[in-house]
Amino acid sequence: MNDERRTMSEKRRHFTLSLSEEHREELHHLSSYPLFFLHRFSSLILWFLCLCIPIAPPALAQIETIEGPAPSASSWINQGQFEGHLAVNYSPAGAFSPDSTLLAVVVEDKVVLMDLRGGAPQSLRPRVEGVSELLIHSANFVTPGRLVILANGVIRPKGKGPPQNTPTLAFLWDIPTNSLVGKVNAINASGDFTPPRYFPMIGYVGIAKEAKFELWHPLTGKGGRLTIPSLTRTPNLYELSPDGRWLVVAQLEGGGGADPVVADTGTGNLVDTLRGHLGTTLSIAFSRDNQRVVTACEDGKVRVFSTGNWTLLHTLSGHNGTVKWAEFSPDGRLIVSGGYDRTVRIWSAEDGALIQTLTEGKEPIRTVAFSPNGEFVAASGEQLVWVWKSIRH
Numbered sequence: 001m002n003d004e005r006r007t008m009s010e011k012r013r014h015f016t017l018s019l020s021e022e023h024r025e026e027l028h029h030l031s032s033y034p035l036f037f038l039h040r041f042s043s044l045i046l047w048f049l050c051l052c053i054p055i056a057p058p059a060l061a062q063i064e065t066i067e068g069p070a071p072s073a074s075s076w077i078n079q080g081q082f083e084g085h086l087a088v089n090y091s092p093a094g095a096f097s098p099d100s101t102l103l104a105v106v107v108e109d110k111v112v113l114m115d116l117r118g119g120a121p122q123s124l125r126p127r128v129e130g131v132s133e134l135l136i137h138s139a140n141f142v143t144p145g146r147l148v149i150l151a152n153g154v155i156r157p158k159g160k161g162p163p164q165n166t167p168t169l170a171f172l173w174d175i176p177t178n179s180l181v182g183k184v185n186a187i188n189a190s191g192d193f194t195p196p197r198y199f200p201m202i203g204y205v206g207i208a209k210e211a212k213f214e215l216w217h218p219l220t221g222k223g224g225r226l227t228i229p230s231l232t233r234t235p236n237l238y239e240l241s242p243d244g245r246w247l248v249v250a251q252l253e254g255g256g257g258a259d260p261v262v263a264d265t266g267t268g269n270l271v272d273t274l275r276g277h278l279g280t281t282l283s284i285a286f287s288r289d290n291q292r293v294v295t296a297c298e299d300g301k302v303r304v305f306s307t308g309n310w311t312l313l314h315t316l317s318g319h320n321g322t323v324k325w326a327e328f329s330p331d332g333r334l335i336v337s338g339g340y341d342r343t344v345r346i347w348s349a350e351d352g353a354l355i356q357t358l359t360e361g362k363e364p365i366r367t368v369a370f371s372p373n374g375e376f377v378a379a380s381g382e383q384l385v386w387v388w389k390s391i392r393h
Contacts, residue, residue: 094140
């Protein structure tokens with residue numbers, strides 16, 4: 001009840017502080033807003049699935065680069081193609097294990113751990129009691145031995161009544177024992193919020209509705225709400241900076257400008273826009289040092305902005321058509337992008353020069369990511385995954 005009596009501004013400061021200290025204090029300062037836990041499924045659970053998650057008080061001028069190869073101390077060599085997919089609607093960076101030796105590839109109801117050192121793959125088949133036809137959307141490492149899995153399935157109630165589709169289920173899966181850890185969580189059972197997304201850089205699952213952003217940490221079970229009062233329409237794309245200070249939103253429901261909008265999480269105010277986009281923004285990603293943000297756009301460009309003053313630094317040209325995803329390397333020196341032209345491109349984040357074009361893709365590229373050590377790049381289509389390794393000369 002004390003949390004409920006705090007002012008909105010106090011909650012926003014509380015949220016920002018908690019995110020910035022997430023790795024040091026494991027969110028001990030965040031109020032716990034549990035989602036519905038679905039440990040056993042029954043007709044009673046079907047009633048709960050109709051409810052939404054508990055809502056608690058919150059917490060310019062374009063400089064075009066030239067598509068010419070830039071000098072580089074390394075090149076990227078294809079390491080193989082795998083059936084399956086990574087996350088295709090949000091960052092797949094978490095599919096890499098923390099030590100960059102494994103890649104979690106989803107194949108319908110299975111997760112195959114590909115050994116990037118050349119060892120035999122390991123197949124996991126997650127199961128949830130009372131749920132059939134499990135369809136996995138993504139599998140992301142939260143520790144070296146555990147995955148957070150987002151999936152949907154079907155519940156068949158005892159007695160009469162048709163099968164019911166579940167909301168998105170989120171649960172932890174232990175790799176050594178190939179078993180469920182803890183309880184299964186139903187996210188956004190009412191369907192009022194945007195579909196859940198996992199954010200590897202901050203370790204949260206997030207959903208959004210208009211001014212409200214609900215965040216949940218799968219390891220601690222804790223979460224919080226961020227509210228941006230000036231935001232009146234639900235964003236279908238949003239990204240938090242690693243320090244929790246900035247929120248960038250795009251694809252506002254009901255239309256609007258093509259440029260993403262920047263919000264200050266400490267004040268809850270909309271403070272700026274990322275100008276220059278000539279089509280729908282399809283991805284937004286911050287650098288780990290919080291100093292830059294990169295966007296991928298329907299207009300075929302990748303754009304790099306500085307944070308704080310939100311100045312356009314580089315416009316990266318070269319993709320033939322829509323660019324679906326772009327992200328920084330862990331050290332911030334490179335950018336990887338993938339698009340509907342079936343290519344993956346490696347760029348210098350310092351000057352925007354194209355370093356290499358990777359052409360092994362056989363279908364439109366949906367998402368791309370670097371491994372935690374920067375040695376590998378993975379790209380995902382709807383049914384295929386490709387991996388490249390950096391080779392130093």
